Amino acid sequence: MLNYALMIAFALVSAAVALSFWRLFRGPDTPDRILALDTLYINTIALLILLGIYLKSALYFEAALLIALMGFVGTVALCKYLLRGDIIE
Template identity: 75%
Template sequence: MLNLALSIAFVMVAIAILLSFIRLIIGPSVPDRILALDTLYINTIALLILLGINLQSALYFEAALLIAVMGFMGTLALSKYLLRGDIME
């Protein structure tokens, strides 16, 4: 039961990643691409956690935590750059 649910969830999250990737490529504006990257990292967290449950290993969690922190920083830095033309003030 759990394995079936996991397989379906893997497919759904993979489609989600594909869709955000298409948006990342077609744009059309810069904020669109930032938003697509933001979504991409959130989807990656979901994929990693699912993999952790599937492989019965808590190790993947650490990677997910790092991606969450770094992804947030990346989004902030990119948006700040658009706003001010500069990251550090």
């Protein structure tokens, strides 16, 4: 039962990663791409957590926590660049 649920979940989250990648390449504007990256890192956390349950290992938690912290900092830095970059021009 749990294995079937995990397989379905892996398929759905992988599809979510694919859709985010599509938006990342398609654009059309910079904020769209930043939003796609933001979604991608959250999807990656989901994948890592699922992998942790599948392999019965708590090791993946640290990786997920680090991705959460760094992903947020990355999004904020990119947005700040967009907001400030124009002021300097």
